[in-house]
Amino acid sequence: MDAMTPEPPSSAERMPTIRDIAEMAGVATSTVSRALSNPQRVNARTREKIERIAAQLHYVPSTQARGLSSGRTGVIAVLVPDITNPFYFDIIRGTQYQLKASGYTQLLVDTEEATDVELDTLRKLRRSTDGVILAASRLTDQQLTDAASRQPLVTINRATAEAPTVLIDTPGAVVQALEHLASFGHRSVVYAGGPTSSWSNHRRWKAIEEAAAKRGMAATRLGPYAPTAFSGAAAADATLGTGVTAVIAFNDLLAIGMLERFRERGVRVPEDISIVGCDDIFGADFCNPPLTTISSPIEQAGRVAVSMLMAQLDPIRGGTPRKLAVMPTHLKVRASTGPARA
Amino acid sequence: MDAMTPEPPSSAERMPTIRDIAEMAGVATSTVSRALSNPQRVNARTREKIERIAAQLHYVPSTQARGLSSGRTGVIAVLVPDITNPFYFDIIRGTQYQLKASGYTQLLVDTEEATDVELDTLRKLRRSTDGVILAASRLTDQQLTDAASRQPLVTINRATAEAPTVLIDTPGAVVQALEHLASFGHRSVVYAGGPTSSWSNHRRWKAIEEAAAKRGMAATRLGPYAPTAFSGAAAADATLGTGVTAVIAFNDLLAIGMLERFRERGVRVPEDISIVGCDDIFGADFCNPPLTTISSPIEQAGRVAVSMLMAQLDPIRGGTPRKLAVMPTHLKVRASTGPARA
DNA sequence: CAACTTTTGGCAATCGCTTGCCGCAGTGTT
DNA sequence: AACACTGCGGCAAGCGATTGCCAAAAGTTG
Structure with missing residues (x-):
């Protein structure tokens, strides 16, 4: 108002607030606030007017201010x-x-x-x-x-x-995986485990252990491995050391890494060894060979x-x-x- | 303070604010504020005291309030x-x-x-x-x-x-790709284009067109295709229709989709057709066959x-x-x- | 038409923090 | 000894919303 007041640098013009709207609409800010975030609390005509002005001003409420006063x-x-x-x-x-x-x-x-x-x-x-x-x-x-x-x-x-x-429900599907492997004549299986602090990892291993026992299959746990393709090499090597014919990996990332390592070492999949992943991530369908895995929504x-x-x-x-x-x-x-x- | 004042439900105890800290430290809130976000503005001893109390209270500043008053x-x-x-x-x-x-x-x-x-x-x-x-x-x-x-x-x-x-700088590498294909004896190439609104898409095509012309190669643009593996099928089919021996895809996603389609249709890669992707995404190294692609940091x-x-x-x-x-x-x-x- | 209820809108406090301005000390300068 | 700095801390005005409380207006009822 005062002529002495320096204009704020117009580089970024000030954003409109409910006060601007309130002034233009000739109502109090509280009414604007209500019209905008509690519509049934205000008369339809008043609300429409406010909404129109808000739209025209490209008003966007400040999440900060809103959060501060409302707690949400x-x-x-x-x-x-x-x-x-x-x-x-x-x-x-x-x-x-x-x-x-x-x-x-x-x-x-x-x-x-x-x-x-x-x-x-x-x-x-x-x-x-x-x-x-x-x-x-x-x-x-x-x-x-x-x-x-x-x-x-x-x-x-x-x-x-x-x-x-x-x-x-990965543990549920682990049973299917084991049955699948059993039907192919596999008698022993390795579980290439994930991070120790992973709860799913424990859960998965328990399920495998139990289901394997029930079917008279031998199950060995290896790891822990980081859940990355990179760790697959170590997991693959360790698996080969055990002489098993099938391996279930903590997740697809690890499985894909193992796949690569097997190829590098001339181990054929699935002729020499079968591998089951977990999660059905992007890539599991087009890796080489495409990965048998546990899928879920x-x-x-x-x-x-x-x-x-x-x-x-x-x-x-x-x-x-x-x-x-x-x-x-x-x-x-x-x-x-x-x-x-x- | 008043005995009548109802206690707030203790379910979520109130979070400490700078006021709490100020009271405990016997200073004004402004001092606390400065000690915490403008350390050199306040005496070292005072600051340390405030910091200690803040830590002890597990104080976390409210980003909302901070943002509201500071504008950041x-x-x-x-x-x-x-x-x-x-x-x-x-x-x-x-x-x-x-x-x-x-x-x-x-x-x-x-x-x-x-x-x-x-x-x-x-x-x-x-x-x-x-x-x-x-x-x-x-x-x-x-x-x-x-x-x-x-x-x-x-x-x-x-x-x-x-x-x-x-x-x-994909356009730069496109030239390399073309040289690479030319060295393999390819004389014609298809560009499986991406979304029309993609700026990179235009840029890439221009680079291909120009580089191809310079080498006397024929370049055809197909598409637009959505940048997804799913669209690869259409792109692959259209490419086959042109009879070219090489294709450069807008991105790896599309290229991988094409790879799959080619396999489905019994077209061998790279024997029957060569394909170059773009971006070197996760998966480009382990798809089948691994994808020649334009890589960047x-x-x-x-x-x-x-x-x-x-x-x-x-x-x-x-x-x-x-x-x-x-x-x-x-x-x-x-x-x-x-x-x-x- | 009086008494009462329901709508509707305004006032003002508040949320938690930042920051411009002021003033008191302590230090240094002539 | 008078003066000017400089460092440090406090006061208080916001930032832009929400919301409890209240009063005026409008609608209902017997």
């Missing part, structure tokens, strides 16, 4: 151990899709397979997010319980008593995780909050498995 | 056309890494290869982010110019006059984009703001290319 941020964090692992891509896509549909923003964080990064992130995020989806958490039960008591949380592939969980797992979180955030609209969802799995037979060599 | 959000958005395209994985990893190192949070958004989603996202994000990295933007020059004038922006694989850009491109953005945000510390960075590329020869059939 509209942000959900998704924590994955490794952004570059294709397995998580499908999860991420699923959560992204469903979060967007629910009006939330997804904040993706790579925890680098490290417990402390995970813990630290969780702490920092407590303030700035409404909830967290924790995929393949590396936390201990205790840490997980603590975290769940502090913020709305849903885990994927990591069961806890405290937080709702989406589980991919991973993307859907992400979507389900989101809806379980939504139910937790808004118990009324969300309906009965499920504590556990199990995604079905099935064995996808491709060319990496075949009859056991004599 | 600490968030950088990264927009990619398709989260599930492995090409962007590496970019995302690069940006994530570098942003974290710079103390920023990455907000990842999938724009679904759609111009309007991109535009809309950009608008919404203007308020809540400090800057944007736009990978393979589908925007027109005009739209891009507008966007760049409204918010700090860096593009990847999309040159503009306005915004700093990181380019992957994609992850580094992401990192460079971040540092260019940082330079823009803080011109003093950031050093000379580069307007353009070109990432080198080279042809990675694998098994999908070979001598032309007679």
Whole structure:
């Protein structure tokens, strides 16, 4: 107003606020606020007018201010151990899709397979997010319980008593995999294990051990190996050392790495050795040979995780909050498995 | 303090604020604020005391409040056309890494290869982010110019006059690819093109056309095809229809899809037809046959984009703001290319 | 038509932090 | 000894929304 007041640099013109709208509409800011985020609280005519002005001004509410006063941020964090692992891509896509549909923003964080990064992130995020989806958490039960008591949380592939969980029923499919191998005459199998801190890893091995025992097959566990194609070489070599005819890998990444190593060493797949992966990631269908693997609707797992979180955030609209969802799995037979060599 | 005041539900105990710290330390909130975010502005002893109390309270500053009053959000958005395209994985990893190192949070958004989603996202994000990295933007020059004038922006694989850009020098490598094919006796080549709105696509085709003309080779453009493995079938069929002995695909995804289709139809690669991909994505090395492709430090491109953005945000510390960075590329020869059939 | 309820909109406090401005000490300069 | 700095800390005004409380207006009812 004052002629002395220096104009702010016009480089970035000021963004409109509810005050601007309120002035133009001749109402109070509170009315604008209500019209925009609580429509039924305000008269239809007033609301329309406000909406029109808002649109005309290209008004975008400040998430910061909104979050500060309302306590809600509209942000959900998704924590994955490794952004570059294709397995998580499908999860991420699923959560992204469903979060967007629910009006939330997804904040993706790579925890680098490290417990402390995970813990630290969780702490920092407590303030700035409404909830967290924790995929393949590396936390201990205790840490997980603590975290769940502090913020709305849903885990994927990591069961806890405290937080709702989406589980991919890999153990179920492991049985199918074992049957499949048995039908090909395999009598002994190696499990190329994943990270020690991986809960799924334990779960998978237990299932294999048990199912193998039931069928009188010998099962050996190798590892731990990092869940990367790169580690496949070591896993392949160790497997060859055992003389088994079949191997089940912790995941497809590892399996694909093993495939390459086998080829390098002149070991034929599946003639000399059969290999089963897990997750049916991008690439499992076009590697050489195409990988027999355990497939599941991973993307859907992400979507389900989101809806379980939504139910937790808004118990009324969300309906009965499920504590556990199990995604079905099935064995996808491709060319990496075949009859056991004599 | 008042006995009548109802205790807040202890379910989630209140998070500590700078006021709590200020009270405990016996200083004003402004001092706490400065001690924490502007350390040299406050006496060392005072600062240490405050830091100690903050740590003890597990204090985490509210990004919301901070952003509201300071105008900075600490968030950088990264927009990619398709989260599930492995090409962007590496970019995302690069940006994530570098942003974290710079103390920023990455907000990842999938724009679904759609111009309007991109535009809309950009608008919404203007308020809540400090800057944007736009990978393979589908925007027109005009739209891009507008966007760049409204918010700090860096593009990847999309040159503009306005915004700093990181380019992957694929056209450069296309020449290598053509030489490689020529040395194998190929005289005609097909380019299986990508999306019409893709700037790189045009750029690539121009380079091929020109390089082919210079060598007296015939070049035909096919497409557009969606940059997915799924579209590979159509691209493969169309390619076969032309009778050429070599094809360069818009990207590896498409190339891999073509590879599969060729196998389905009994066309041998590289005996019957040679194929060159582009990007060297995850999977290009283990598909069947492994793909000859144009490789480049994609992850580094992401990192460079971040540092260019940082330079823009803080011109003093950031050093000379580069307007353009070109990432080198080279042809990675694998098994999908070979001598032309007679 | 009076008494009452429901709508509708305004006031003002608040969320947690940043930052411009001010003033008090302590130090150094002439 | 008077003066000017400089370093350090406090005051208080925002940032842009939300929301509890209240009052005026409108609608209902007997």
